Amino acid sequence: MKNIYFLSDAHLGxxxxxxxxxxxxxxxxxLDSIKDKAAAVYLLGDMFDFxxxxxxVVPKGFTRFLxxxxxxxxxxxxxxxxxxxHDIWAYEYLEKECGVILHKQPQTVELYGKxxxxxxxxxxxxxxxxxxxxxSIFHSKTCQWLFxxxxxxxxxxFGHTWxxxxxxxxxxxxxxxxxxxxxxxxxxxxxxxxxxxxxVDYFIYGHRHIELDLQLTKKARVLILGDWIxxxxxxxYDGQHLFLQQYIEGESKV
Numbered sequence: 001m002k003n004i005y006f007l008s009d010a011h012l013g014x015x016x017x018x019x020x021x022x023x024x025x026x027x028x029x030x031l032d033s034i035k036d037k038a039a040a041v042y043l044l045g046d047m048f049d050f051x052x053x054x055x056x057v058v059p060k061g062f063t064r065f066l067x068x069x070x071x072x073x074x075x076x077x078x079x080x081x082x083x084x085x086h087d088i089w090a091y092e093y094l095e096k097e098c099g100v101i102l103h104k105q106p107q108t109v110e111l112y113g114k115x116x117x118x119x120x121x122x123x124x125x126x127x128x129x130x131x132x133x134x135x136s137i138f139h140s141k142t143c144q145w146l147f148x149x150x151x152x153x154x155x156x157x158f159g160h161t162w163x164x165x166x167x168x169x170x171x172x173x174x175x176x177x178x179x180x181x182x183x184x185x186x187x188x189x190x191x192x193x194x195x196x197x198x199x200v201d202y203f204i205y206g207h208r209h210i211e212l213d214l215q216l217t218k219k220a221r222v223l224i225l226g227d228w229i230x231x232x233x234x235x236x237y238d239g240q241h242l243f244l245q246q247y248i249e250g251e252s253k254v
Contacts, residue, residue: 002039004111006235008120008206010228011086013061014049015164017229027228028064030247031072038077040111041069043100044206044225045084045120050159052089057152066098073099082107084120084207086163088138112239114201117193121207121224125189178210187214190222202242204235213244 011017012024031041051059069079081100083090094100106119123135137143147155181187190203194217203222211233212224223244226233232247 001112001239003034003037003239004040004042004237005034005038006042006044006118006204006223006225006237007228007233008044008082008084008225009046009209010065011046011049011163012065013059013160014229015160017049023229024062024064026232026247026249028068029249030232030234031065031068035072035075035077038072040078040080041072042080042118042204043069043082044118044204045082045122046086046206047081047084048087050156050163051087052147052155052159053091053093054148054152054155058093059156069100070098080107080118082118082120082206085122085135085138089144108197108200111237114237115199117190117197117200117203119205121186121205124205125185125192127185176208176210178212181214184212186224187212187216187222190216190220194220202237211244 010023010027012020012027014020017023034041047065048059048062073079079098079100080103081090081094082103088104090102092102095102103118106117106124108115108117110116178184186205186208193203194200198219200220203220204225205223206225206227208224209227209229209231210224211226211231212222214222216222221242223235223242225235225244226246234245234247236243236245
């Protein structure tokens with residue numbers, strides 16, 4: 001029985017990350033280290049800091065990462081890509097060229113007999129009204145169509161500049177620490193969801209850039225994946241046990 005891996009929030013290509021080439025290489029080395037042990041890899045959003053597909057143009061860069069996930073899918077490893085709030089605008093390039101399975105909504109899946117609820121996490125339980133407005137604009141088909149009318153030279157520049165500003169603001173304010181079981185938006189969302197879906201065993205999210213492994217009920221457990229900027233954390237499921245791990249080169253064994 002091969003393992004199933006979950007990771008998120010690499011924000012590859014961010015203009016606010018000085019070590020972005022080293023960061024991409026570290027991610028690629030991790031994927032290379034698990035390729036023979038993996039049945040599937042779930043990428044739960046924001047793997048790119050900004051990704052927008054025009055009809056004939058995609059952002060430059062990321063060749064090592066895209067090549068590695070293409071290698072995995074060529075080997076028969078399922079690679080599932082969930083869009084986040086920085087890479088909403090993935091359409092068919094990743095599917096056709098890299099062989100990933102693209103998801104734009106949360107998914108409930110059965111893996112080795114257990115039920116998983118998987119999502120990036122943006123917009124789930126977050127009461128921030130300004131974020132909801134921005135999110136609705138980003139998801140608007142009309143706004144996407146209008147943005148596609150911009151020349152890629154300006155459209156991609158704008159996207160990367162916006163993402164850089166967001167990252168620098170995030171770093172200046174610091175990562176919001178875990179707010180507690182009674183205040184963490186994703187935990188509160190999960191508690192409500194469980195009331196109507198008591199069959200789910202594991203809830204796994206990205207987005208928050210914190211590590212969390214919380215047993216909510218005798219059956220249900222919620223995990224938040226951290227990130228691949230400074231934490232280099234992931235979840236691995238071997239069919240019996242679920243672990244939240246940190247990738248330390250030369251030491252990871254699962």
